[in-house]
Amino acid sequence: MEPFIVSALKYRPQTFKDVVGQTAITNTLKNAIDQNHLAQALLFTGPRGVGKTTCARILAKMINSNSSENKNEDFAFNIFELDAASNNSVDDIRSLTDQVRIPPQVGNYKVYIIDEVHMLSTSAFNAFLKTLEEPPKHCIFILATTEKHKIIPTILSRCQIFDFKRITVNDAKNYLKIIAEEQGINAEDDALHIIAQKADGAMRDALSIFDRVVSFSGGNLTRQAVTENLNVLDYDTFFEATDLILESKIPDLLVHFNHILSKGFDGHHFITGLASHFRDLLVSKTPQTIELIEVGENTKSIYKKQSELTSQAFLINAIDLANSCDLKYKTSKNQRLLVELCLMQLASIKFDGEKKKPDGYIIPASYFKSKNISTVKATKAEEVLVKETIPVFEEIEKTLPSKSVDLNISSHIPVIKKTKRPASGLSLSSIRKKKEHQVKLMEVTIKEEELPNDPFTEEDLIKYWSIFVTKLETDGRYNLAAILQIDKPKLIDTQIIGLEFPNNTNKIEVERQQHELLQYLRKAVNNFSITLKITVNETLEKKYAYTPKDKYEKLAEKNKNIELLRKTFDLDL
Numbered sequence: 001m002e003p004f005i006v007s008a009l010k011y012r013p014q015t016f017k018d019v020v021g022q023t024a025i026t027n028t029l030k031n032a033i034d035q036n037h038l039a040q041a042l043l044f045t046g047p048r049g050v051g052k053t054t055c056a057r058i059l060a061k062m063i064n065s066n067s068s069e070n071k072n073e074d075f076a077f078n079i080f081e082l083d084a085a086s087n088n089s090v091d092d093i094r095s096l097t098d099q100v101r102i103p104p105q106v107g108n109y110k111v112y113i114i115d116e117v118h119m120l121s122t123s124a125f126n127a128f129l130k131t132l133e134e135p136p137k138h139c140i141f142i143l144a145t146t147e148k149h150k151i152i153p154t155i156l157s158r159c160q161i162f163d164f165k166r167i168t169v170n171d172a173k174n175y176l177k178i179i180a181e182e183q184g185i186n187a188e189d190d191a192l193h194i195i196a197q198k199a200d201g202a203m204r205d206a207l208s209i210f211d212r213v214v215s216f217s218g219g220n221l222t223r224q225a226v227t228e229n230l231n232v233l234d235y236d237t238f239f240e241a242t243d244l245i246l247e248s249k250i251p252d253l254l255v256h257f258n259h260i261l262s263k264g265f266d267g268h269h270f271i272t273g274l275a276s277h278f279r280d281l282l283v284s285k286t287p288q289t290i291e292l293i294e295v296g297e298n299t300k301s302i303y304k305k306q307s308e309l310t311s312q313a314f315l316i317n318a319i320d321l322a323n324s325c326d327l328k329y330k331t332s333k334n335q336r337l338l339v340e341l342c343l344m345q346l347a348s349i350k351f352d353g354e355k356k357k358p359d360g361y362i363i364p365a366s367y368f369k370s371k372n373i374s375t376v377k378a379t380k381a382e383e384v385l386v387k388e389t390i391p392v393f394e395e396i397e398k399t400l401p402s403k404s405v406d407l408n409i410s411s412h413i414p415v416i417k418k419t420k421r422p423a424s425g426l427s428l429s430s431i432r433k434k435k436e437h438q439v440k441l442m443e444v445t446i447k448e449e450e451l452p453n454d455p456f457t458e459e460d461l462i463k464y465w466s467i468f469v470t471k472l473e474t475d476g477r478y479n480l481a482a483i484l485q486i487d488k489p490k491l492i493d494t495q496i497i498g499l500e501f502p503n504n505t506n507k508i509e510v511e512r513q514q515h516e517l518l519q520y521l522r523k524a525v526n527n528f529s530i531t532l533k534i535t536v537n538e539t540l541e542k543k544y545a546y547t548p549k550d551k552y553e554k555l556a557e558k559n560k561n562i563e564l565l566r567k568t569f570d571l572d573l
Helices: 023-034 053-064 090-100 121-135 168-182 189-199 205-216 223-230 235-246 250-262 267-283 297-307 312-329 337-349 366-372 429-435 459-476 478-485 505-511 513-523 548-558 561-568
Strands: 041-045 079-083 111-117 139-145 161-162 496-501 530-535
Touching: 023 161, 023 267, 041 053, 053 079, 053 111, 053 139, 053 561, 079 090, 090 111, 090 121, 121 366, 121 561, 168 189, 189 205, 189 223, 189 297, 205 223, 235 250, 235 267, 235 337, 235 429, 250 267, 250 337, 267 297, 267 337, 312 337, 459 478, 459 513, 496 505, 505 513, 505 530, 513 530, 548 561
Parallel strands: 041 139, 041 161, 079 111, 111 139, 496 530
Antiparallel strands: none
16 A cells, blocks of 8 residues: 655645746746846745745756756755754854855755744844855855744845745635546535635645545545535525525524534634625625635626625625624623624614614514514524614603693504513513613514604793603602703704703713603604703702712802811811
């Protein structure tokens, strides 16, 4: 049994024409040899696995072979390779400079290939400077590195620099296709394309992955086998997820995501891949930009077909939501819930046409119940707060006095149907929170443009404001009632109510309870567009003293002797 040779060594280029994806550099080097314009110090820099050391070896052979590319010729005795990672001391460089002085016994040049040259110490670099600047005529230095920025500028200025680029996906795929045909392997185009993408521009990595996948699948290299072996999400995963998003099938979408997690994939990997998929759909909308997608021809046609089902506005909104989820993922304590919320928001973008919806809108669960959509049992769903267009104040009609105020509110607004919720068996804290957020938890669907926006006066506003305060006092909510009586509401605009408070604490408390307040006022004045604008007046704050310390300071301002009295008798505040 013959020993197995990995493809990275077996198919290592022996001539410049075999080098993949570096045509500009190989042509430059060949012309430099033909025209005798080759510098004595060369620096090859670029990512790993792109052909730096290979090109250095081919160049070293060609220099001593009179520009001929004969594979059978061997000039290894004139080529010296030094690994700077393990020979990085001053003594190693001094030994090298001593060898440089000796001319070659056979051939025209002695070629020194120093790999990973950035690993040399600063002292070693300084010892190498003079030799590199004025080498003997029979000596050529070829330096190779992946991190050019770590090399001192005095070395860079003495070298002719060649920047190797990453191998493109198409170049790597085509080279893998040639190797697969040579080995008699039936490989799908999409399978080779995934391998080339996974290699990330390194041909050596692509060949290593190719060997691994061939060992797994044998002579038939399919896309399914590649994705299973490399543990990558297939295109079909994102195509299926996008179809469910476009159809607003939230239950099926969540089950699909659960299926992905059950295979061992990370939620972060999925959401970033989905964002990239939306980007690919966006560039697939025009024939000029579809070439920007690095996929096979068959996959391009699928992208083009799905892009026709989406609008540009939808894709931009979807990319924004997916990127936002990507940024929040690492800091989130419930990462799965974060991704699930993002998926539900994505599926709600196209719901009910182009109807204007608030940010973070999610289709209510009652919609799927009414459509008799059965949910597949998966993981236990988290409770989601749905931001509704109009919050509901349940006891508004009980609030209004029947004699003093005659309001026919029900005739002006559409009837809102409420979904009866089952009794909760959670903790007392959960029940309390649920009661505080009952407005947000109600699942209502109402068209915003159909809501009334009747004009009203400031007198009407003050009248209903007083009624609401009275209702709060009746219910025992004296704190909020007292805060609302600090300042009279002012009608800044036809739809903006202005309030002014002495401190930020009052402002925060009113903002927390504003849903209930606004709903009452909206129904009372029959205008559903009114909003609150709350400001804090620092001057006004001085008029109120709520703590003993505040009262003491106010008294001390009027009479300076109070402080003397306190110190004399050692009194506490």
